[in-house]
Amino acid sequence: MMDFDTEGYLSLQMDNFINEITYKNKEIFNLCEDLNRYAQTLKFDIHTDTSKLSQVLIVGLFVKILNSYQAAIILSRYGLCSQANSINxxxxxxxxxxxxIGSDNSLAKVLIGEDSKNMEKILRKVTSNKDSVFDNIQSEVDVSDLEPLVQKNKDEDNNILKVEKWAELSGLTNLYLTMYSELSNDVHVEIRNLSQYLTTDSSGIINGISDLPDTTNIPIILLDSLVILSSALESIHTVFSID
Incomplete structure (x- = not known):
């Protein structure tokens, strides 16, 4: 029995898979590593004006994207393509x-408003749910916080924007309609997506499971990663006036 059969992606045998996957896709992996090194260096050139909310949020978002970019590369090396797509x-x-936010600083307040609206939703769920699993949480929650928060959100017209709206505001609607829609198939439970985890015979009858590393779409996955990080870097250069 293979080590992979008993330990899966935690097995020592994964070293062989990683080496093979990296070698077969070495050109695009090298490109990803080059861009990663550039981004890692650039982050030290970012001088944030902490008095500007927009800059603080943009830096946080950039680090989130950079870390996720590295995670997608790591997952791709393992042949965990569906998981890499989810990270993308x-x-x-x-x-x-x-x-x-980079194109309109006032949208920073919209993101803060989303957080306030999310807190309202959480408080409503916790305070209204009678399930015993919430008992400990409810004891830590001050119910009196809810009414002022609701009023605050009404006064400030705080709402949670859909991803599609953020894409529109960013000028990246085309990426929303194409890349985002495709990547969402791996995030949600899609019947067609689940077929990758099953094997069939010549008649199409399911005869087993398939949990080995997937190498079919690695170049596409990494290209998506490159596009996302490159676009983020372009905005960072503009916002922070980096040559």
């Missing part, structure tokens, strides 16, 4: 917000 979607969503 996380990055792309952050990119929409970063680019939007």
């Amino acid at each position: 979607r996380v990055s792309l969503e952050a990119l929409f917000v970063l680019r939007a």
